[in-house]
Amino acid sequence: MGLEKILVAYDGSQASTAALDLAASMADGNDDMRIDVVNVVAVPLLNDEQLNSFASVLDLMERDAEGLLKQAVAHLDDAGVENDVETFILNGTDAASEIAKLAEQGRYDMVVIGSRGLAGIKGYLGSVSHKLLGICAVPVLIAK
Numbered sequence: 001m002g003l004e005k006i007l008v009a010y011d012g013s014q015a016s017t018a019a020l021d022l023a024a025s026m027a028d029g030n031d032d033m034r035i036d037v038v039n040v041v042a043v044p045l046l047n048d049e050q051l052n053s054f055a056s057v058l059d060l061m062e063r064d065a066e067g068l069l070k071q072a073v074a075h076l077d078d079a080g081v082e083n084d085v086e087t088f089i090l091n092g093t094d095a096a097s098e099i100a101k102l103a104e105q106g107r108y109d110m111v112v113i114g115s116r117g118l119a120g121i122k123g124y125l126g127s128v129s130h131k132l133l134g135i136c137a138v139p140v141l142i143a144k
Contacts, residue, residue, distance in 0.1 A: 005034045007108040009099050009128070010072040015114025018143040020072055023112045024079035035081055037072045038088040038102055039065040040095035058091070065089045096131035103138045110139045 008023045010016045020037070027033040041061045069087040076085055092098040103111045113129045129142045 002030070003033060003109045005106070005108045006036070007099070007103050007106065007111045008035060008037045008072070009095075009111065009113040009132075010037045010039055010068060011114075012068045012071065013114060013116065015116050015143065016072075017075065017114070019112045019114040020075050021079065022141065022143045024076055024081050026112075027081055027083070031083065034083060034086075035076060036086040036088065036106070036108075037069055037076075038090060038099060039068050039072075040090045040092060040098050041065050042095065043091045043093060062089055062091075094131075095128045096135060099128075099132055100136040103136055108138055110141055111136055112141045112143060115142050115144045 003026060006023050006026065008016075008019050010020060023035050027035055041058070043058065066089065069089065073085050073087065088102060090098040090102065099111060099113070102108075111132065113132060115129050116127075129140070133140050133142070
C-alpha cells in the first residue's frame with residue numbers, strides 16, 4: 001500500500017519549507033499522490049466581546065495565511081509537483097489538535113511537518129510537531 005494523500009503543515013518557516021520539499025520528493029514519479037497544505041491561525045480563547053474586537057486582527061492573520069499558502073503551492077510547483085494542491089486555513093487555540101483533526105477527517109495517509117529549534121526535547125522536534133506525534137491517529141513525519 002503506497003501513500004496516496006499527504007497533508008503538509010506550513011507556516012513559512014525554513015523547517016516547514018523542508019516539510020514541503022520532503023513531501024515533494026515523496027511524490028516524485030507518483031502523479032497520483034495528492035499533497036495538500038494547511039496553515040493554522042492561532043486564535044486565543046476569547047469571550048464574545050473580545051472576539052468582536054479581535055475580528056479585524058483575525059482577518060489580517062487569515063490574509064497572511066492565504067499568502068503563505070500561495071507561497072507553499074508555488075514552491076511545490078517549482079519542485080515539479082503537478083497535481084492540484086488543496087489548501088486549508090484553520091483557526092484554533094491549538095495548532096497540533098487542528099492539524100490532527102483535519103488529518104483524520106480528510107483521511108490522509110501521513111502528515112509532514114517541520115521541526116523547529118528550542119531547548120530540550122522540544123528543541124529537537126518543536127512544540128507543535130512534538131504534540132502532533134502524540135495525538136495524531138495517522139503517521140507523522142518530521143522534516144529537519
